[in-house]
Amino acid sequence: MGRTPCCYADGMNRGPWTPEEDQKLLAYIQQYGCGSWRCLPRKAGLQRCGKSCRLRWNNYLRPDIKRGEFSLLEDRTIIQLHALLGNRWSAIATHLPKRTENEIRNYWNTHLKKRLAMMGIDPVTHKPKGTVLESANGDPKNASNLSHMAQWESTRLEAEERLVRESQLCYQLYDLPPGFSSGRSSAAASGMLLNQTTTSKLAPPRCLDVLKVWQSVMLESMLAAGNDRHGGGGDSAGSFFGLGMGGNSCDIASDQASALGFLEINARDQKYLNEFSEISTMQLHKMNLATGHNVGDHHQHHHADGVFNNMGNHMLSANSLITGSNAGSGSSSNAVEERARNEDNYYWHDIINMGDY
């Protein structure tokens, strides 16, 4: 009846791990893998429960963990995925393979959530607090399309998540020791049997198609807006983590963001801006090579003053569409909101017209 119990409850160490314990766990996993977490501590000579060992390995000792500051793109990915998936950290972590769920969750709770809140965005719903935006073009059909798209994407994401895990597991099977047994789902995610060699074999994570679309459209619109800006365009409507910069000048973005009081531009933000600027330049170059013309021209006609109108607004609209909620108040309290709505309309119009959904 059931599995053979292999637990031993008493005499367990708790609290922070000592370097000696880490060393024991590392040495054991490197040599034998981690087959059964339940039995591992005893075999490794650790006075810890299996759960504690798994957590320590997954969140700290795994060789493929990337530590340190989150990059601009990681920030964006987390926010976008959170808008789509909510608090499904494991799913989100699948797309940031070098980050742990714990790390992502902590980062969200301590940084991103606060920044969103500071900007007046509800970090749970990704909607602006006290304000509501219209859906794409105010067209129920578009809203329906996007709602369907979101549902589809959510389902697809789960399947994708499984595939990523399975593919990782395949790689790991090269080093699979005897007695291996998989857990509920994520043997790979747990870093089971990973060593430096196998880690290096892992395929890069696949990105969400929706995110790709989103990012490319955002980039395009921002670049276009940036051209406008340099041509003496209008003012900004807000900055999203300093990402909403459209021009080639990071200084402009910093100034605008600071002036708006949405965030403090510190060294880290500045680094983000620089990083994003480089990425934008590279992608613009790629687009120009592919299309044979300046992609920045595409949006000129309707992005006259959209320099700093932000990803956040797009995300908010996305969410309202995804949830099927159509704010539709129609009466904006100020010009900023009005402009945000207009840009959202163009943005979602672009996405809808990309087809394939």
Added chain:
DNA sequence: AAGTCGCTCAACCGCTCATTG
């Protein structure tokens, strides 16, 4: 210098779901 406060993040807890016999 001592106390307080706020922040970060490693670790734990409780629940759910998958697996096993």
Added chain:
DNA sequence: ACAATGAGCGGTTGAGCGACT
């Protein structure tokens, strides 16, 4: 089919640390 167990997930806690008073 069922119960027992393993493992993963997400929420929460609290130790450690720096900034501030």
